[in-house]
Amino acid sequence: xxxxxxxxxxxxxxxxxxxxxxxxxxxxxxxxxxxxxxxxxxxxxxxxxxxxxxxxxxxxxxxxxxxxxxxxxxxxxxxxxxxxxxxxxxxxxxxxxxxxxxxxxxxxxxxxxxxxxxxxxxxxxxxxxxxxxxxxxxxxxxxxxxxxxxxxxxxxxxxxxxxxxxxxxxxxxxxxxxxxxxxxxxxxxxxxxxxxxxxxx
Ligand SMILES: C[S@@+](CC[C@H](N)C(=O)[O-])C[C@H]1O[C@@H](n2cnc3c(N)ncnc32)[C@H](O)[C@@H]1O
Numbered sequence: 001x002x003x004x005x006x007x008x009x010x011x012x013x014x015x016x017x018x019x020x021x022x023x024x025x026x027x028x029x030x031x032x033x034x035x036x037x038x039x040x041x042x043x044x045x046x047x048x049x050x051x052x053x054x055x056x057x058x059x060x061x062x063x064x065x066x067x068x069x070x071x072x073x074x075x076x077x078x079x080x081x082x083x084x085x086x087x088x089x090x091x092x093x094x095x096x097x098x099x100x101x102x103x104x105x106x107x108x109x110x111x112x113x114x115x116x117x118x119x120x121x122x123x124x125x126x127x128x129x130x131x132x133x134x135x136x137x138x139x140x141x142x143x144x145x146x147x148x149x150x151x152x153x154x155x156x157x158x159x160x161x162x163x164x165x166x167x168x169x170x171x172x173x174x175x176x177x178x179x180x181x182x183x184x185x186x187x188x189x190x191x192x193x194x195x196x197x198x199x200x201x
Contacts, residue, residue: 034053158198
């Protein structure tokens with residue numbers, strides 16, 4: 001959220017700091033930046049650090065340890081684009097039209113005719129990124145919330161893995177199978193094309 005906010009408000013500052021990371025990037029530098037937990041205060045520098053680590057870590061994975069410290073090792077890239085200035089400026093202008101808010105999914109109150117897209121942690125994959133996890137009970141709670149919205153005339157789209165649980169939960173919805181290329185997966189063998197569902201109601 002902070003990264004989105006900073007890209008919106010101060011894209012030039014984030015890009016300038018990201019270019020420094022790009023110039024200095026190597027194995028030792030990555031470890032130094034990664035291990036600077038909770039010491040960086042400047043919001044633009046925090047955003048640049050987040051983008052730098054996301055681009056250079058293993059598979060773009062976000063994972064923290066029990067102490068809340070980012071602990072993903074460096075990725076195996078031959079060449080990696082760290083600062084895509086044009087794209088970051090485009091993201092910045094698109095954010096002009098957005099209002100960012102962070103909340104539990106069941107605390108939002110969409111109105112009739114609104115479109116809600118839910119991109120939850122996917123069933124059957126590693127969801128313990130932040131310690132809180134997202135298990136079967138959460139998937140059920142999300143489905144119940146989506147059902148409530150649907151009954152109130154809200155357009156709802158949900159993406160998730162194509163698993164028996166998700167098919168059961170959304171059996172009365174429209175299910176579209178998609179085969180999405182994925183780079184992020186805790187199990188390296190599971191990478192590549194994964195069967196997913198785009199669910200609409
Ligand atoms: C598959 S990712 C979505 C990624 C997102 N589409 C993006 O491009 O950044 C799942 C997200 O659900 C969030 N999440 C987990 N539990 C949640 C909850 N109870 N309410 C709202 N969001 C939650 C996670 O923090 C994570 O960012």
